Amino acid sequence: MTQRKRPSIFMENDFTQRQSGNLVAQDEDDDATFTQPSTSQVQRGLEKLTPAQVDQKTAEVVQYFLVKDQKKIPVRRADLVKHVVKDYRNIYPEILKRAARTFDQVFGLKLVEIDPKNKMYILVNNLETPERASPINPKMGLLFVILSVIFMKGGVVRENLIWNTLKKLRVDPGEKHEEFGDVRKMVTDEFVRQRYLEYVRIPHTEPIEHEFRWGQRADAEVSKAKILEFMGELHDQDPKTWIQQYREAHSTPTSSQASTSSSQR
Amino acid sequence: MSRQMGDNHRRFLQTMMVNGIIDEHGARALYQYCCETHHTQYAPDKLDEFIDTINSRLQPMFMQIRKGMSEDNGQQYYALVNMAETDITRMSSDYADNELELFRKTMDLIVGSENGKASSTDILNTTDSMTTKKLKKSETEHLLSRLVHDKWLSEKRGEYTLSTRCIIEMEPYIRTMYQDQFKECHICRNIAFQCQICENPTCGIKIHNPCVARYFKGRSEPRCPACDDFWPHEIPAHMRSPSSQQVSINRTVSTGITSSPTRRSEMARESRSTLVGLWSCLK
Numbered sequence: 119m120t121q122r123k124r125p126s127i128f129m130e131n132d133f134t135q136r137q138s139g140n141l142v143a144q145d146e147d148d149d150a151t152f153t154q155p156s157t158s159q160v161q162r163g164l165e166k167l168t169p170a171q172v173d174q175k176t177a178e179v180v181q182y183f184l185v186k187d188q189k190k191i192p193v194r195r196a197d198l199v200k201h202v203v204k205d206y207r208n209i210y211p212e213i214l215k216r217a218a219r220t221f222d223q224v225f226g227l228k229l230v231e232i233d234p235k236n237k238m239y240i241l242v243n244n245l246e247t248p249e250r251a252s253p254i255n256p257k258m259g260l261l262f263v264i265l266s267v268i269f270m271k272g273g274v275v276r277e278n279l280i281w282n283t284l285k286k287l288r289v290d291p292g293e294k295h296e297e298f299g300d301v302r303k304m305v306t307d308e309f310v311r312q313r314y315l316e317y318v319r320i321p322h323t324e325p326i327e328h329e330f331r332w333g334q335r336a337d338a339e340v341s342k343a344k345i346l347e348f349m350g351e352l353h354d355q356d357p358k359t360w361i362q363q364y365r366e367a368h369s370t371p372t373s374s375q376a377s378t379s380s381s382q383r
Numbered sequence: 384m385s386r387q388m389g390d391n392h393r394r395f396l397q398t399m400m401v402n403g404i405i406d407e408h409g410a411r412a413l414y415q416y417c418c419e420t421h422h423t424q425y426a427p428d429k430l431d432e433f434i435d436t437i438n439s440r441l442q443p444m445f446m447q448i449r450k451g452m453s454e455d456n457g458q459q460y461y462a463l464v465n466m467a468e469t470d471i472t473r474m475s476s477d478y479a480d481n482e483l484e485l486f487r488k489t490m491d492l493i494v495g496s497e498n499g500k501a502s503s504t505d506i507l508n509t510t511d512s513m514t515t516k517k518l519k520k521s522e523t524e525h526l527l528s529r530l531v532h533d534k535w536l537s538e539k540r541g542e543y544t545l546s547t548r549c550i551i552e553m554e555p556y557i558r559t560m561y562q563d564q565f566k567e568c569h570i571c572r573n574i575a576f577q578c579q580i581c582e583n584p585t586c587g588i589k590i591h592n593p594c595v596a597r598y599f600k601g602r603s604e605p606r607c608p609a610c611d612d613f614w615p616h617e618i619p620a621h622m623r624s625p626s627s628q629q630v631s632i633n634r635t636v637s638t639g640i641t642s643s644p645t646r647r648s649e650m651a652r653e654s655r656s657t658l659v660g661l662w663s664c665l666k
Contacts (some may be wrong), residue, residue: 173443176443177443177444177445177467178467180444181444181445181465181467184400185476188400220444223388223440224388224396224440224444225393225396225397226390226393226394226396226397227397243397245390245393245394245397246390246421
């Protein structure tokens with residue numbers, strides 16, 4: 119199984135007010151325009167502002183996320199600070215913490231950091247969905263098929279396998295599909311932009327070939343356990359018979375449904 | 384005062400976020416579905432309280448679920464509106480500056496018109512006086528269809544009106560920006576675009592078409608409620624709201640969230656078997 123960076127859950131599902139503890143990420147900061155303020159700096163910053171001002175700024179951050187997330191575009195911390203947080207950057211961690219709490223308590227969404235290096239965030243549905251394993255929307259259904267193939271094959275597949283799979287389902291990437299339109303574009307562009315898939319060039323291939331992997335949003339949103347369950351039904355087998363996949367599906371907290379992992383990064 | 388928000392409220396809100404606007408029957412069905420999915424108490428007559436709870440938590444974000452009437456069918460709708468900016472710039476994330484200018488010009492035409500409509504010809508003609516980068520004919524047509532798709536405008540037979548969602552969301556903006564021009568319905572006191580006007584030159588009150596239907600229902604001789612002159616316009620038939628709940632919920636429920644409880648397990652089974660069918664091709 120290929121090594122992947124697992125997305126981290128930014129905020130715990132904890133409604134109680136946290137006491138000062140350092141909420142700031144300890145990792146290296148490569149955002150050239152922004153240095154993460156220390157806890158004491160945040161405290162000092164808060165003292166200079168009225169609650170109303172902080173609430174207003176939190177509201178703006180929430181709005182910004184909701185608009186971006188509607189299009190499934192991840193939010194970059196650099197953009198957030200530049201366009202929304204602006205003068206309040208000295209209390210940035212506090213604002214983000216409050217925004218995360220709002221997403222959880224009001225919207226039932228979880229703020230997830232999908233890229234610790236580049237500081238990118240997405241919103242993921244936090245509500246228990248009973249039918250998550252069988253999506254109804256055709257596009258999601260197709261995506262689910264692709265994700266299943268990748269997962270069962272160990273996490274990475276050459277693109278031809280995916281195209282052949284789709285062809286067998288009468289979804290030909292070379293032709294314009296009635297429902298999906300330009301299938302190749304949907305899979306290699308739309309799904310990739312939304313971070314459901316990764317489409318990476320395999321070096322030294324002629325003609326150029328790519329491979330598919332799960333994207334960061336898929337890691338955060340789709341339950342591997344459910345995929346395995348579905349496979350089990352399909353083949354009339356116990357999911358445990360796929361030892362490797364079963365182990366993977368049930369080891370990491372983010373791969374099972376309704377995770378209440380409190381891993382703070 | 385506000386009760387705690389539960390997952391039933393959150394699911395309702397998430398669905399509203401995807402759809403933007405929902406009719407009253409859809410709202411009731413969705414409310415029921417959300418409560419049943421999350422095993423919470425469901426009281427059919429408490430929809431407005433349920434929404435109030437959500438609104439009390441949305442208020443700090445300058446968002447609200449507001450109720451309004453459709454000028455076309457007189458039905459009540461619930462729309463999730465953004466009140467942070469009292470200007471159309473809240474659309475600026477989806478539209479370019481010149482597209483927003485054209486939308487403003489279209490709104491000018493509609494507000495200034497007697498029948499609350501703007502023809503596509505008139506809209507195309509206004510591009511001549513644009514101050515930002517002029518839109519070509521094809522670009523204008525494409526923009527108009529996007530605005531209809533995003534539920535800001537409605538179109539019928541080449542004429543454009545403000546959608547119900549647009550009216551509910553922009554009412555405060557319109558009242559401010561078009562202070563002297565906008566019309567108000569004499570019966571319901573809300574802003575009015577498609578309406579009938581009293582012919583008496585000293586009166587001139589306006590009434591929404593559905594409000595006319597409701598107010599004058601059954602009267603043999605309709606008279607203006609303000610000046611008592613004979614009301615000369617054709618009284619539209621009073622439309623009863625459709626009682627079919629099934630229709631609304633199927634239209635409104637979004638991707639990944641299923642239909643009303645009675646059909647939920649059916650649809651889940653259906654979709655599962657579709658996927659199984661797909662997969663068995665590969666075995």
